[in-house]
Amino acid sequence: MVSIKDVAKRAGVAISTVSKVLNNYPNVSEETKKKVNQAVEELNFVPNSVAAALSSKQSGRVAILLNLDNTAQTVDEINMQYLAGAINQAVEMDLDVITVFYSMIKSMTLDEIVRYLKAQSITGLIIFNMSKDDKVLHRLIAAEIFKIVAVDAPLINESTSCVWIDQQKAQYEVAKKTVTENGSKSILYFAGKKNGYVSEERLKGVRMLAEEMGLPLFVRNGNFSELEARKHTFRYARKKDVVVCASDLMAIGAMKALIEMDIFRPVCGFDGITLMGYAGKQMNTVRQNFAGIAARAVRELKRLLEGGTGEEVVLDYELIRMQYLDIIC
16 A cells, blocks of 8 residues: 655655645645655555545545635625535535635646645535636536536536526516615616626626616626725715615625615615624515535535536525514524
8 A cells, every 4th residue: 555655755755745745735845746746646645544534435525615715704604604504414425525725725736736636535526606717626627537516606517517596586586676666766786796607697687677677777896895885885876776786795885885874775685694684774685595505515416426417406595684683593
C-alpha cells in the first residue's frame, strides 16, 4: 500500500510538506505543490484517514462547496440552512461528507482542484452559490470527472444535475401580488448580482410582469446588499409606486429607507429569511426551504453516484407575508 512517505520520496520533499499540500496549507510554493500533486497522481495515493473513513461507505466521499465570502453577516442564514440540510441528509444516507469553501480553492487551476479533491477521495460535489464568473467550476463540471449537483445554477450534463426553484415564476408571482394589491402604476426593481444565474432569472420574471401589465420598469443593481438598496431607495423611490427586490436583504434596506423618508411604498422581497420579520413593516416575499433544497441535492447526488444521469430538479416555494409573530419562538 502506498504511504505518505512514498509520496514524499517520489516528490523529493519532506513528509510534512506533503501533508501541507494535501491539506491546502498556505505558503507552499507552486513548484512544490506541482511536484507533490504529480507524485500523488502517479502513485494513486489515498491518505489513510480517508481510506478508513471510506471503508464502510458505499458511494464514496462527497464535498459540499459553499461560498461564505459575503459582505453582510445576515446572508449566512441561508448558507447555514444549506449546510445543516445537506449534512443531516448525508448522515441519514450514510454518505461521508466534508465541507469545502470557495476561499480554499479560488486561486487553484482546474488540475489543482481535481488533484485536491482526488487526494481526499471525493467522488461527488454539491456546489452552492455559483455564478457565470466562476470559470474554473464551469470547466470542472464540463470535465465530468466527478458527479456534481449545482444548486441554483442551470448546468446539466451526463454527470451533473441542477436543483432549484422556478426563480422566474416566483419573482413574477410575488411582484404581481404586491403590484395588484396596491394598484401600483410603476415598478422600481433592485436586481441581484451581475452574471448570477438566480439574478438573471428573477430579472426575467419582473420584466415579464411589467410587459404583461404595461407598467414602466426601472432597474438598478442592488448586489443583494442592504446598503445598496437603501441608497437606491433614497434616490429613486419617490417617483415610483412599488419597490420590488430580488432578495429580502435588499427589501429590508429599501423599507428602512422609506420609513426614514416618511413615505409609503409597498415593498416585496425574495427568500424568506428570518430577518424579514424584524423589518418594521410586513412585506410579501418568496419563502424557499433552503435546508430542504440542500437535502434534495444530496439525494440527487446519491442517485448520480449510483449510475443516474444529470437532470433538472425544480422544487416548490411559497408566497408569504412575513411578520414578527411568524418568527419568534
